[in-house]
Amino acid sequence: MHEIILYGSYIVFPIIFTCFYTNKIPKLLRIIVIFLCILFIWVRFIEPQNISIQKTQIDLWFETKIALISDLHIGIYKDEKFVEKIVNKVNTLDVDTVLIAWDLTYYPKIEDLPKLFAPLWEINKPVYWVLGNHDVEKPGPALREELIKVLSDLGLHYLNNEEVQFEDYNLLGLWSNWNQEDQVNLLEKYSESDNVIVLAHNPDTTLNYTNKNADLTVVGHTHGWQIRIPFLYKKVIPTHGDFDKWLTQEENTLLFTTSGIWETGLPMRFLNFPVIDILEIQ
Numbered sequence: 001m002h003e004i005i006l007y008g009s010y011i012v013f014p015i016i017f018t019c020f021y022t023n024k025i026p027k028l029l030r031i032i033v034i035f036l037c038i039l040f041i042w043v044r045f046i047e048p049q050n051i052s053i054q055k056t057q058i059d060l061w062f063e064t065k066i067a068l069i070s071d072l073h074i075g076i077y078k079d080e081k082f083v084e085k086i087v088n089k090v091n092t093l094d095v096d097t098v099l100i101a102w103d104l105t106y107y108p109k110i111e112d113l114p115k116l117f118a119p120l121w122e123i124n125k126p127v128y129w130v131l132g133n134h135d136v137e138k139p140g141p142a143l144r145e146e147l148i149k150v151l152s153d154l155g156l157h158y159l160n161n162e163e164v165q166f167e168d169y170n171l172l173g174l175w176s177n178w179n180q181e182d183q184v185n186l187l188e189k190y191s192e193s194d195n196v197i198v199l200a201h202n203p204d205t206t207l208n209y210t211n212k213n214a215d216l217t218v219v220g221h222t223h224g225w226q227i228r229i230p231f232l233y234k235k236v237i238p239t240h241g242d243f244d245k246w247l248t249q250e251e252n253t254l255l256f257t258t259s260g261i262w263e264t265g266l267p268m269r270f271l272n273f274p275v276i277d278i279l280e281i282q
Contacts, residue, residue, distance in 0.1 A: 070220020071260030075108030224259030
């Protein structure tokens with residue numbers, strides 16, 4: 001089915017050609033079909049390929065600049081060439097660290113993982129990442145261990161419900177919420193006076209917070225939703241909580257949800273460009 005969607009979408013080009021060069025179809029109908037085809041080309045081939053950079057200033061009690069990436073979904077629809085495109089973008093950014101709130105994958109062949117993610121070796125900043133639901137078989141193939149090995153070999157720092165201490169703040173990386181492996185009880189070791197950023201995949205993780213010790217939680221997962229039809233898109237965002245994208249104040253933490261880089265289901269985006277978010281914390 002995925003291959004039919006991927007390659008069948010190219011039929012739009014002969015349809016446009018036919019509408020331009022036939023007189024057997026009423027003119028008004030041809031105009032409507034051409035308009036719909038152009039819209040489809042934008043949604044399928046243009047908008048998903050144009051990675052935007054979005055800056056957000058966040059007022060906290062320390063300073064750092066973070067590039068936040070999420071939901072690459074490399075596999076069926078995207079390969080290492082797209083990963084290389086992301087890396088080239090990231091390497092132009094003035095940031096201190098890169099955080100990746102994956103889903104990394106979308107039904108890739110396990111034997112292709114080293115090739116698909118090889119460009120990540122070229123990122124010129126420290127990279128920290130956590131697993132997403134597609135990386136732990138919810139849904140997707142069993143590739144967790146191989147994925148961890150491949151990315152560790154590339155020099156990316158995997159946070160397995162553990163922390164990294166920086167000069168001005170602590171970074172806590174939590175596992176997948178859908179697999180019930182996000183150990184939010186680890187926040188109990190901090191106090192509200194500590195500077196803590198939590199890196200997770202799913203914003204639903206914040207629903208399990210029992211304290212306000214996380215100053216900021218950064219996540220992906222929602223896609224924002226990728227086909228952002230007003231008043232309808234929120235019905236398909238796969239979360240229990242009322243989450244969307246950008247910066248929001250939740251009950252126990254400030255939350256930043258990125259709409260991510262790529263797509264699942266349909267390889268399309270509308271009114272929602274793929275994005276790398278720069279968080280300017282000050």
